[in-house]
Amino acid sequence: MRVALQITCVNDAMFPDTGKAVVRLLRRLGVDVDFPQAQTCCGQPMVNTGYLDEAVPVVRTFVDAFAGYDAIVTPSGSCAGSARHQHSIVAERSGDPALVAAVAETAPRTYELSEFLVDVLGVTDVGAYFPHRVTYHPTCHSLRMLGVGDRPRQLLEAVRGIQLVDLPNATECCGFGGTFALKNADTSIAMGADKARHVRDTGAEVLVAGDNSCLMHVGGLLSRERAGVRVMHLAEVLAATEDSEGESSGPAVGERAGDLA
Amino acid sequence: MNGTFVGMPAFPTAAREALADTQLRRNLAHATRTIRDKRAAVVAEVEDWEDLRLAGAGVKEAALRDLATHLETLEASLTRAGATVHWARDAEEACAIVAAVTKAHGADEVVKVKSMATAEIGLNEALEAEGIAAWETDLAELIVQLGEDLPSHILVPAIHRNRAEVREIFLRRMGAVGRPAPADLTDEPAVLAGAAREHLREKFLRAKVAVSGANFVVADTGTLVVVESEGNGRMCLTLPEVLVSVVGIEKVVATWSDLDPMLRLLPRSSTGERMNPYTSTWSGVTAGDGPQEVHVVLLDNGRTRALADDVGRQALRCIRCSACLNVCPVYERVGGHAYGSVYPGPIGAILNPLLNGVSDEQTASLPYASSLCGACFEVCPVRIDIPSVLVDQRAAVVDSHRDDRVPKAEAVAMKAAAWTFSDSRRLAWAEKASGLAGRVMGRFSRRTMPGGRAAAGRLPGPAAGWTGARDLPAPPAESFREWWDRTDGGRDGSAR
Numbered sequence: 202m203r204v205a206l207q208i209t210c211v212n213d214a215m216f217p218d219t220g221k222a223v224v225r226l227l228r229r230l231g232v233d234v235d236f237p238q239a240q241t242c243c244g245q246p247m248v249n250t251g252y253l254d255e256a257v258p259v260v261r262t263f264v265d266a267f268a269g270y271d272a273i274v275t276p277s278g279s280c281a282g283s284a285r286h287q288h289s290i291v292a293e294r295s296g297d298p299a300l301v302a303a304v305a306e307t308a309p310r311t312y313e314l315s316e317f318l319v320d321v322l323g324v325t326d327v328g329a330y331f332p333h334r335v336t337y338h339p340t341c342h343s344l345r346m347l348g349v350g351d352r353p354r355q356l357l358e359a360v361r362g363i364q365l366v367d368l369p370n371a372t373e374c375c376g377f378g379g380t381f382a383l384k385n386a387d388t389s390i391a392m393g394a395d396k397a398r399h400v401r402d403t404g405a406e407v408l409v410a411g412d413n414s415c416l417m418h419v420g421g422l423l424s425r426e427r428a429g430v431r432v433m434h435l436a437e438v439l440a441a442t443e444d445s446e447g448e449s450s451g452p453a454v455g456e457r458a459g460d461l462a
Numbered sequence: 463m464n465g466t467f468v469g470m471p472a473f474p475t476a477a478r479e480a481l482a483d484t485q486l487r488r489n490l491a492h493a494t495r496t497i498r499d500k501r502a503a504v505v506a507e508v509e510d511w512e513d514l515r516l517a518g519a520g521v522k523e524a525a526l527r528d529l530a531t532h533l534e535t536l537e538a539s540l541t542r543a544g545a546t547v548h549w550a551r552d553a554e555e556a557c558a559i560v561a562a563v564t565k566a567h568g569a570d571e572v573v574k575v576k577s578m579a580t581a582e583i584g585l586n587e588a589l590e591a592e593g594i595a596a597w598e599t600d601l602a603e604l605i606v607q608l609g610e611d612l613p614s615h616i617l618v619p620a621i622h623r624n625r626a627e628v629r630e631i632f633l634r635r636m637g638a639v640g641r642p643a644p645a646d647l648t649d650e651p652a653v654l655a656g657a658a659r660e661h662l663r664e665k666f667l668r669a670k671v672a673v674s675g676a677n678f679v680v681a682d683t684g685t686l687v688v689v690e691s692e693g694n695g696r697m698c699l700t701l702p703e704v705l706v707s708v709v710g711i712e713k714v715v716a717t718w719s720d721l722d723p724m725l726r727l728l729p730r731s732s733t734g735e736r737m738n739p740y741t742s743t744w745s746g747v748t749a750g751d752g753p754q755e756v757h758v759v760l761l762d763n764g765r766t767r768a769l770a771d772d773v774g775r776q777a778l779r780c781i782r783c784s785a786c787l788n789v790c791p792v793y794e795r796v797g798g799h800a801y802g803s804v805y806p807g808p809i810g811a812i813l814n815p816l817l818n819g820v821s822d823e824q825t826a827s828l829p830y831a832s833s834l835c836g837a838c839f840e841v842c843p844v845r846i847d848i849p850s851v852l853v854d855q856r857a858a859v860v861d862s863h864r865d866d867r868v869p870k871a872e873a874v875a876m877k878a879a880a881w882t883f884s885d886s887r888r889l890a891w892a893e894k895a896s897g898l899a900g901r902v903m904g905r906f907s908r909r910t911m912p913g914g915r916a917a918a919g920r921l922p923g924p925a926a927g928w929t930g931a932r933d934l935p936a937p938p939a940e941s942f943r944e945w946w947d948r949t950d951g952g953r954d955g956s957a958r
Contacts, residue, residue, distance in 0.1 A: 208942050210883065214893050215935065217942035224952055236946050242883040247876055249834060251856030255880035262884055287853075345836035346849075374791045378833025385831065386927035387478045391795045392833070393932070421932030424911040431913035 205267050206234050207275040207284075207311070209413075210242035216413045222440035223276050223314065226329075229440075230322055234274065239266035243275075245283035248291060250380045257295045260288050264303035272321060273311045276436045278343025278411050279379075281313040286346060313343055314436055315352040315411060325355045331441045332362030336405035338396070338419070340412040341374050353411055353435055360438060369399045377418035390422070397422045400430055411435045466587065467612060470802030472827035477796040486622050486797050493621045497788045500734025501841070508730065517723035519845040522779035525681075525715050526769065532681040532714045533760065539684030543746025545756040550708075552763050557588035559759050560673060560706050564594050567704055569670045575688060575695040576600035577675025578616060578782050579708045579761055581804040585673065596673065597639075597665045599694040601658050608635040614798030614806060617732050617784040622797050625649040636661050662694065672698040672753070676709045677781065678724060679758075682717050685745040686758065689728060689738050699742050705753035710761050712769075712778040724781060727843035732783035764817030773854040774816040779844040780809055786838035786848060792831060801828060808838035812851040820859045829855035871924075886943075893941035900937030911935055 204227070208220045227234045244259035263284065267273045275281050285308050292301040318324055337357060343349045357365055376382070376392025383389075396419050400408050408423070410416050413434050420432030470476060480486060505511055525532055537547045550556035560580075564572055572589065574580065574596055586596040586607075598607045605620035606613050609631040613619030620628070632643040632654065641664055643657045674695065678687040686707055688695050699705060715721065729738040747756050769775050787793045787807030798806030802824050805813045811828040820826040829852050838848040863870060869877075882888045900918075909917035917933040920926065928934060940948070 210889070213889075213942045214896055215937060217938055217940065217945055220942035221945065221952065228952075236943075236951055238943070238946075239886045241886050241889045242879075244883070247880055249853055249856070250872070250876060251829075251853070251858070251860035252873070252876040252880070253857045253860075255876050258884035259880055262886070266886070290853075341833070341835035341837075345840055372837075374833050374835035374837070376791065376833055378835070381830065381833045383924055383927045385474050385477060385792075386930070387474070387481050388792055388796055388831075389833070390931045391481050392791050417934070418932060420911070421928070421934055424909075424917065424933035425931060429912060431911075433913070 202232075202271045203269065204232050204234050204272045204274060205270040206236050207240060207243070207267065207273050207280065208236065209275055209277045209280045211414050211417075212276060215417070216434065219276050219413055219434040219436050222434065222436040223274070226327060226436060226440040227274070230318075230324060230327060232322070235270070237266045237270075241266075243280040243283040243288075244291060245280060245287065246379060248283065248287045253291055253294045256291045257300075260291045260304065261295075261300060263288070264300065264307050267307050267310075268303065271310065272317060273307060274314060274317045275311065276314045276411065276434060277413070278313045278340050278347055278349060279414065281311050281316075282342040282346035284308055284311040313347055313349055313411060315343075315349050315356055316347065318356060318439075319352040326359035327356065327439050329360040329439045329441050330362050330443045331360050331438050333407050334364040334366060334403075334405045335407045335409050335438065336366050336368045336400060336403040337371070337435075338368055338375065338400070338408060338410040338415065339371055340410050340415045343411050344372060349411075356435070356439060357409065360441075363438075366403045366405055368403055370395075371399075375415050375419050377415045379414070382418055389418070393418055393422045397426065397428065401428055405430060407438075408432045409435055409438055466584070467802045467804070470799075470824055472824050473800055473802070473831040474827065476800035476802060477792075477831070480796040480800045483797075485624070485627075487795065489622055489624050490794055490797050493618070494788045494794045497618075497734055497784075501731060501785060501788065504730045504734050504736055507736070508726075514723055514727055515843055515845050518727045518781075518843055519779060521715055521720045521723060522712075522781075522844055523776075525720070526712065526775060526778055529711065529714065529769065532716055533711060536679060536681040536684060536714055537760075539682060540746060540758055541684075543684045545684065545746040545758050548757060548759045550759050550761045550763070553583035553588075556583050556708055556759050556761050556763070557585050559757070560585060560708065561589055561592045561594060563704065563706050563757055564589070564671050565592070567670055569594070569704075571595040571597060571665075571669060572671045572673045572706075573597050573599050573665055573669040573698045573702065574603075575672070575674035575698045576603050576619075576690065577673070577708065578804060579675040579710050580673060581613060583708065583761070583763060585708065595639075597662075597669070599662050599665070599698060600690070601655060601692055601694075604658055604662070605631060608632065608639070610635075612799055613804055615784060615787060616782050616805065616807070616809075617787075619798075622799070625651060625654060628654055632657055632661075640664060666694075666697045666701055669698075669702050671704045671706065672702040674698060674705065674707045676707050676713055677728070678721060679709055679714050680716075680718050680721065681714050683745055685718065685743050687721065688742045689725070690740045690742075691733060691735075691738070693740050696740050696742050699744065700752045703753055704755045704757070706757040706759065708759045708761055710763070711765050712780075728781055728783055731781075731785040731841065731843040767819070768813075768816035771816060774812065774851050776846050777809065777812050777816050777851060779846055780813065781844060783843055785841040785843065789837040789841050790832075791835060791837070792833065801831065803828075808832060808848045808852075809846070812846075812848055812855055815855045815858065816851075820855070820862050826859045826862070829853075829859060890941075890943055893943060896937040897939050897941060897944070901939050903936035904939070907936055909933060
């Protein structure tokens with residue numbers, strides 16, 4: 202099986218550790234994951250803001266980059282949703298039958314990480330170790346657009362040492378919403394403030410989700426509040442082992458402020 | 463006497479003001495949670511709910527697919543049953559018809575059944591201009607009307623008010639337009655409802671003309687259906703001599719049996735009840751029983767425009783249950799007024815642009831009034847894929863500006879992003895630049911985010927909307943792409 206990692210533009214530029222974690226995790230599970238260098242973005246920022254014409258070349262880049270792979274794995278429910286449900290709209294708009302056909306090939310082969318692990322690889326215990334108090338936020342697109350259901354939860358429950366606590370009002374949107382976070386910043390922040398409050402109420406040390414963009418929003422609010430809660434992508438928790446845990450105060454090593462200086 | 467939405471600012475501005483209204487936030491959070499939980503409980507009781515949704519969507523879709531035929535059938539069966547059928551292209555025509563019928567009977571007042579169609583066309587204001595008083599008889603509509611307020615919810619237009627506010631409105635305003643509230647009025651819901659009942663009774667008994675809408679119209683029998691919870695509708699539909707019903711053309715269903723799934727879906731979705739308390743049906747005139755003159759105004763007012771939209775036409779399936787409002791995290795926080803229309807919430811965010819187009823700034827802001835979380839689609843009893851229509855309407859907004867002489871900053875940014883994302887080499891350059899910026903930001907950062915990353919400072923321009931309230935991690939010095947290149951995807955062993 203030829204497996205490609207679709208890193209997503211946000212992870213590529215802002216959260217490379219998530220990508221590294223996916224690579225470590227998949228290799229540990231025996232998958233030789235490839236990173237097609239021609240990939241860029243799924244086109245969702247354009248589509249969801251209404252710029253369908255602008256999304257056409259981006260979707261074209263996507264299908265070209267991932268042509269021929271059996272599975273395209275992405276650590277984002279939102280980007281998987283975009284590939285599966287929106288690329289066909291963009292392709293139709295382009296009026297190019299070749300693009301429509303190419304999308305019909307890549308769309309059904311695109312998997313969000315937890316879907317790939319549970320449905321394709323058939324594993325729930327990925328051999329992870331993460332001795333922290335964790336709460337999980339099911340992101341809207343993974344939950345309602347893809348229907349990942351309790352797959353992430355199954356994966357987290359099998360992690361050794363984890364203390365998983367329920368998030369109140371878990372299925373309510375965090376308020377990120379892509380360009381919504383800027384175009385309707387006040388409403389976005391009001392929604393995020395309530396999500397952050399629910400996170401704090403759990404007493405968790407780590408908020409986990411399958412989309413770094415949502416985590417960037419809620420994590421940004423929690424950070425501004427000095428709430429003492431960090432955010433981590435699901436992949437980073439699942440990649441963590443006894444070895445990685447020993448290497449730092451936190452399991453999946455983020456870039457320290459000091460490293461940058 | 464009612465307020466008007468004319469001149470409302472675009473959604474982001476209206477929402478900002480609403481978010482600062484602490485009483486509104488509290489009232490809405492409480493009310494939407496209560497209805498939401500009730501709905502969830504009664505929907506969970508129905509084993510074949512999904513099949514029922516499919517059936518409901520199917521009934522409406524079939525009716526819309528052959529709308530012209532069904533409307534002609536409806537006109538013939540209504541006429542046969544003794545009703546007078548009027549066709550109204552827009553709000554102005556519809557209001558003129560109602561005013562003319564009222565005046566023909568020498569009446570200077572009408573009693574009203576709660577109706578979204580008449581709210582949409584601004585009937586009360588139009589009648590007032592003709593010297594005709596329109597009395598709302600639904601409790602929540604009465605609260606809104608007496609308070610000289612605007613509706614903020616499809617089902618519960620006064621949802622933004624709590625009982626203490628309702629008591630105050632009744633005490634202050636009832637006396638000016640009829641029987642005053644008792645001086646010892648408390649804020650007990652039963653006492654408030656009692657005062658409304660007393661106040662309305664004299665209007666019911668006096669009125670010669672009633673105005674209603676309809677939840678459904680059955681084409682082959684010429685039957686109008688009104689679904690309500692308080693019995694005020696039944697009073698309006700049976701007591702006066704003349705009944706005028708303003709009905710959107712999308713309300714038509716083909717046959718009586720088509721009502722079956724609709725009447726099961728609607729109460730559970732809207733009020734969270736298993737069965738609706740007062741369901742009134744009538745077909746034209748029945749000698750010696752009820753109104754002896756029945757008019758039906760079939761209203762377009764943008765519906766054929768929506769029907770012509772391949773993606774958006776599904777919005778015409780809407781049965782005005784409000785389930786999408788009650789689950790919407792945006793609606794819950796900003797309330798209905800921010801949408802600037804009698805149709806607020808997720809359905810309003812698609813229905814208003816579909817009915818009216820997106821040429822004005824306020825309507826054009828509505829498709830963006832959503833985080834696209836999809837909770838609305840999940841609860842919609844007729845399976846309107848609201849998120850997809852929202853995205854499609856956003857495209858309509860963008861397309862309407864494609865010929866602008868000076869493009870918006872957002873359009874320029876999106877074109878630049880599309881250019882960058884169309885070639886991975888361009889993206890790699892952009893990431894190198896962002897990595898450099900990240901190093902600089904990291905050096906000057908005075909904030910460490912939980913977990914250890916340096917925060918970017920406050921950013922200028924549109925990004926200030928982000929960093930005003932949210933910390934943003936400084937971009938990492940090395941992108942994933944660069945890491946993969948440098949370490950051969952981590953295979954060189956040095957990878958971290």
